[in-house]
Amino acid sequence: MAKVKGDVVIDIERCKGCEICNTACPNQVLSMSTQVNSKGYRFAIKVNADCIGCANCAIVCPDGVITVYKTKV
Amino acid sequence: MAKVKGDVVIDIERCKGCEICNTACPNQVLSMSTQVNSKGYRFAIKVNADCIGCANCAIVCPDGVITVYKTKV
Amino acid sequence: MEQNFDLPEIHTPENLVYTKTKVLTDNVMHYCPGCGHGTTHRLVAEVIDEMGIQGQVIGVAPVGCSVLAYNYFDIDMQEAAHGRAPAVATGIKRVFPDKFVFTYQGDGDLAAIGTGETIHACNRGENITILFINNGIYGMTGGQMAPTTLPGMPTSTSPYGRDVKMMGNPLKITELVAMLPGTYFVTRQAVHTPALVRKAKKAIRMAFENQKLNRGVSFVEIVSNCNSGWKLPPVQAIKWLEENMLPFYPLGDIKVNGEMVSK
Amino acid sequence: MEQNFDLPEIHTPENLVYTKTKVLTDNVMHYCPGCGHGTTHRLVAEVIDEMGIQGQVIGVAPVGCSVLAYNYFDIDMQEAAHGRAPAVATGIKRVFPDKFVFTYQGDGDLAAIGTGETIHACNRGENITILFINNGIYGMTGGQMAPTTLPGMPTSTSPYGRDVKMMGNPLKITELVAMLPGTYFVTRQAVHTPALVRKAKKAIRMAFENQKLNRGVSFVEIVSNCNSGWKLPPVQAIKWLEENMLPFYPLGDIKVNGEMVSK
Amino acid sequence: MKELRLMKGNEAIAEAAIRAGADAYFGYPITPQSEVIEYLMAEKPHERTGMVVLQAESEVAAINMVYGAAACGKRVMTSSSSPGISLKQEGLSYIAGAELPCLILNVVRGGPGLGTIQPSQSDYFQATKGGGHGDYRLLVLAPASVQEMYDFVKLAFDLAFKYRNPVMILSDGVIGQMMEKVEIGEQYARLTNEQIDELYPWATTGKKTGQDRRIITSLELDPGRQEKHNLKLQAKYKKMQEEEVRYESLNCEDAEYLLVAFGSSARICQKAMDLGRAQGLKIGLLRPITLYPFPSEVLNDLASKVKGILTVEMNAGQMVEDVRLAVCGKVKVEHYGRFGGMIPSPTEVLQALEQKIIGG
Amino acid sequence: MKELRLMKGNEAIAEAAIRAGADAYFGYPITPQSEVIEYLMAEKPHERTGMVVLQAESEVAAINMVYGAAACGKRVMTSSSSPGISLKQEGLSYIAGAELPCLILNVVRGGPGLGTIQPSQSDYFQATKGGGHGDYRLLVLAPASVQEMYDFVKLAFDLAFKYRNPVMILSDGVIGQMMEKVEIGEQYARLTNEQIDELYPWATTGKKTGQDRRIITSLELDPGRQEKHNLKLQAKYKKMQEEEVRYESLNCEDAEYLLVAFGSSARICQKAMDLGRAQGLKIGLLRPITLYPFPSEVLNDLASKVKGILTVEMNAGQMVEDVRLAVCGKVKVEHYGRFGGMIPSPTEVLQALEQKIIGG
Amino acid sequence: MIEEIIIAGFGGQGVLSMGKILAYGGLMQGQEVSWMPSYGPEMRGGTANVTVILSDERISSPILSQFDTAIILNQQSLDKFEKSVKPGGLLLYDPNGITRHPVRTDINIYRIEAAAEAARSGMVKTFNMIVLGAFLKLKPIVKMENMEKGLAKSLPLRHHKLIPANMDAIRKGMELAEPVAVIA
Amino acid sequence: MIEEIIIAGFGGQGVLSMGKILAYGGLMQGQEVSWMPSYGPEMRGGTANVTVILSDERISSPILSQFDTAIILNQQSLDKFEKSVKPGGLLLYDPNGITRHPVRTDINIYRIEAAAEAARSGMVKTFNMIVLGAFLKLKPIVKMENMEKGLAKSLPLRHHKLIPANMDAIRKGMELAEPVAVIA
Ligand SMILES: Cc1ncc(C[n+]2csc(CCOP(=O)(O)OP(=O)(O)O)c2C)c(N)n1
Ligand SMILES: Cc1ncc(C[n+]2csc(CCOP(=O)(O)OP(=O)(O)O)c2C)c(N)n1
Ligand code: SF4
Ligand code: SF4
Ligand code: SF4
Ligand code: SF4
Ligand code: SF4
Ligand code: SF4
């Protein structure tokens, strides 16, 4: 089975720090920043390189913040 | 079994000649007059002496026209 | 001159079997000949009479042929705006929880413009009695289509018969309100034969008795005739009712003691 | 500074798995963090995108938190008065039978003030899609009790919890509309986990596909969270939803292809 | 020659709607105007022109169906009578706020409340000052004959689209129920969807590729922008005042006494005027046809010439306020009214004029 | 000393209702007045006084619940904001027609349509001329402070029962949302059912043996009798005009220029007046407290003394018509308005006065 | 020419359609016409009346309190409208069911036994046309040919076969009008 | 004495309650007070502001466009209200998150590092009281004893145990107010 490598791009200005993506990620890739964006929200950040591009985070994100890429390596 | 004798009193000014009492009477006691009352309606009249005071006519009469008496003879 | 069959000698109080209750006034009702509104009025009045609650009842009649019901019931009454009787009754019952409150509504009133008020009063379980006269038409305004008009039935706003594709389906609102937890007793009755009148009266009695026990909504539908709207003489209208209305709106209890009656 | 885990090298069109659909505008939604309105918007937009019907859809959003939905959907939209979206949608669909028309309504909107419009549009079988976001509360106006508020649940107008004796029972309007002959597809979904999102999207897709076939009303309830109204952070709100809302509002299809789904 | 028919006012409205190319009617029955929907249903307009006719579940639903269809650029109408029109006030305010064209017919009956089904003009304030909330105006036409019931339908649609504003025909039980001769006009074609797209770029007909989406709303959370929207509405109303005032003036040239009345009251006043003139009284009649915009200017002019003005209304005194505002104290203005379904007779109007104005 | 509290206007209304011995509140949430029902629910008035508080399914239901309970002789109220008040117009017309006492609070927001939730006074016409159908009037009180929000509740109930007429408190988002000091008055007991039977023989409390049944209705099919009923209503309104006009006049004795404003606009005008007086301008302020009946007489008197009048309203010019009707051409009357949720500042009011009246 | 007429009777007597046919007749003759009914399905079992005006000029008020002619078909209507006939005007009534007969002496009073005739001939439906015939005899304001055209216009096509019978009834009514009291 | 104040910041910063406590303090001191919020739950995630007036006399307009004092807690509010301070008036702001600092030279500008202090002390909830303390230091219009009474009045009974902590925060704020630019 080919290994899968994924990555997410987070539009931090749209993010509201709700942490729902975080809960949905199978690999605990996401966490919340300590800084805030211009609206005063902490935002989602990647905390490891384990993303498999499953898009779980993106499809539960209420604000359409996350773009997901996936490739077989 | 004691024989039952009934009679109905018809308030002809209230009667609207709908003939529903007529249909409900088991003994065909009632029929409609040829004359009209002051509202222009034909009204219920008794056409025989076979009333048994069952009150069927009275309880289906929409206008509360009929009073019923009954006695054992 | 017709023959006289009177038996004045038996007209004594002991022999009295039936006479118009005093809870109905002596005013002649404005209903068309043979209209079921009259019969239903009488039954409600008789129940009030027999329960001895004439002084504790407040009735609500909204717009519809029975808008002048207050001319006939000798009780305190309120006339309500079209469709709003359940809200009006809610207002009354909430400030007078110990009085008996009933609404007397037509099918246009209860199931068209008043749908929201009907559903929500039932859903809240207001402790009231709802009398619902379903004649499949707007009687008062001249025979327009009602939510309950049968498929194919002609009315003045469906002159070629109700076309369900264009005008929608007849609404069985009684079955709907029976689904709500706030209704305790839901039944469908008719009043065009002596036997049905007797059953309907029992149902109305139960609907009022439930109020004493604070059970929530008691909902009594009466499938009735509108001779003017249907353009049929009374006796034919009753036949039409039996052949067309009753198969679609079958008589019987739907919910008793808060439980659906299984079919 | 946090560590950088970006893999810009794989950010190519072939590798793109997921990105916000263009049927949503780039405006940042005004919803509170974690609100299910956002997710639901996205799914509707994705379905419109995938069906290629952006130019044929007219959406109706009445008052409620989603009143500004027209800022987010890149389609022609109408804002409707509170509760009236099904009537507005009826008006649109009747003059544009070939367009896709949907309403997007909250529980206060659809099941309180809009009860009459909801029931009658469903009963007429208007060929529209109704999206019903049930968060058990009036989000927009500051968390008042909705018809769908659970027993005992505190809101700003039931600060000591919903007392069903006084305030009435929660209304399962979805089950009611499923009883009406005019509804063709009635389902209850949620969008707080990836699996549920996928299912919900399928349901929304089916609801739009049905319009092509002139099947009548497709009604999709989404059980959702209102973090502000419930006064819970998003992740906790989702937990509360699972533990409290879902047992009362069980997910799943209720009516498919015009037939009740037997349980 | 055009086709002549004897029709009720309510039927004339319905026939005129079909002929004007109306796309949809949504309404709920109520006396004394149910003939509108009854006539439409009998005529099968879906076959004649493709016009949609739907009996709604309530007046509230009906006006919101109008909202939805009007927002699509369609010619849409509804009709009702007083209590039903009250229920439509929120919807009307939304329609005015969202600047949607449509036609609302009110065949007024006596109020308040359930009142009576007999004719009345007691909804003048509601129609002209905005019975709903917010600063908005309907353009209000008051027909005084069955022919005008017919003619004003097309006029109303034209004005509604010219201004993107709801237009009300304020009629009453007399005009709605009476039959008169009507000249039936031509059948205008309904607009095609392509024509709508071209003529009404604001209409929600489905977003066109490469173009902006259309949004129909009356919401503006930002008060600054909402104020701008209000100013735009006010400018529109001002334009109506400049361009759309309509009235009929009879015998006003030499009049010493002026009757002002609209709708069926004006018909009665015309007879009263004839009776008075026969007695040598120089009476004129000014009949406002647009109640909003009100013919204030002509009244102000006439006020300089006459000795007194009597408004005759089937209400407790409503239009009289607009007459007083127009006249601005120049001359005495009194009101004579019958109400609750009572209709003044020409003789009693003449008496009132003599007592309140000529003698008074 | 009476108890002092800092309260929002909306909360003051709610507390005042409990203290005035109100029997019931029926309402539906809408910004900016949802605090009324929220405060009531939090206070558990069913425990404090036995008062009933119910969140209705809609504004239409709420006003009809009010109808039912008011017909029982109970002290009943509802509250809403503009769109919700529009929905209540049919019910209000019924209540006025059936002559039932009750209290309606409108915390006005900017319209038309959904508009904005910000403060406005654009429902003046609707409140004073009858937004519903038929010839009826509400008695309308316009509070200008949180204290008046509190005080007018009892006053409104008293007037409502004195006249058997609905009374509206016409407030706005400013007065509803602001907090000010409130002197909390005593707790009045709710009337017992026996007291109601004695005081209000018209109330439907259950027919008493040997007495006539009570009928609450607004229907009268016979136009002659309906007209009598209308005349009775008109006589009542006349009595209100004679007995219930209320206003506040500030610095009117020596005023050369008069500001006329109600509610929160009057507060702003007061500041504008102070600013103007500081510049030596002799400005007075007349604040109508009852909008119906309108203080026409005092305005007519003042019109003889001042050089010009400016009405300041958060609308496009509504009360200005009543001022003009009162003044009857004696002196120039202009209107300055901000709307759509915009609130005029004292300085801009002063500028408007200078431009439109003093300079103009 | 202007003729102001009230026709009044029970709901079922064809009062409104009689007025309508007369008005259509006038229309066919090129006259201005108006037809204003008392209305209200909400009032059941009551009386019905209609004001019909035929005129050579534009008609002002369609509602009147004084009439050139009153055509009266029951007691209530007689009681109500006898006084509304202009001095010198015409009162035409069917005596069937009338117990209190008209008393005015300043008007022309005629009777038409239409109910009796309709019963006799078995054509109950043409009752109102008999009355109308009597009126047209007394006031020949619409030519018969125009009445026929009026009937054709006012009846739906499927009822056009009834026109001859109706015209016969009108002619019959013309024969049967009888003076009761005629002023000098 | 009359003091017209605007307090403005993010929704969650306690802007409204700070205003309310100040107003209650004034009330306890026998002053006339008014508190007028920008409102609208319908606008989510936006900014909040409140106008508070304390005065010895009856307050006319509760809505103002010019203020004696502006208390500013975020960038948007600074951008919006800097210009609304009367010449010679006071602008007090928390520099946390502020990138574009105030520039006016005709007013007195002070800063209060309340966010930082609240974070430091772990008492995040008292952030707004620290700000209020700074204001009261600069404009001692309400006595501390009345502030304490005001707190007691404005907090529900179950929160009265928090009064000492709040008073401490006010006192802390008094210490921390720092001038930025003070006019002569
Ligand atoms: C707001 C409003 N809309 C419409 C009407 C007219 N109206 C009066 S009764 C009625 C319907 C009557 O039908 P139903 O309720 O079935 O009673 P029925 O006369 O058949 O007994 C209607 C439409 C009204 N009075 N008020
Ligand atoms: C006629 C009218 N009544 C009340 C309101 C106020 N209002 C706006 S939205 C709303 C309820 C919102 O709740 P819901 O429909 O559940 O939507 P949510 O915000 O929860 O998504 C209310 C009561 C209004 N705008 N119009
Ligand atoms: S779900 Fe979306 S909005 Fe929420 S934290 Fe994750 S990226 Fe941000
Ligand atoms: S795509 Fe999947 S693995 Fe990657 S961050 Fe999102 S949820 Fe985690
Ligand atoms: S049922 Fe009553 S109204 Fe009908 S005919 Fe018999 S007695 Fe008369
Ligand atoms: S009482 Fe019975 S038997 Fe006698 S007339 Fe009536 S129905 Fe017939
Ligand atoms: S119209 Fe119909 S419902 Fe009304 S009284 Fe006549 S028969 Fe009865
Ligand atoms: S208030 Fe509730 S429903 Fe509205 S946006 Fe916030 S979380 Fe969502």
Ligand SMILES: [Mg+2]
């Ligand atoms: Mg019916």
Ligand SMILES: [Mg+2]
């Ligand atoms: Mg909700």
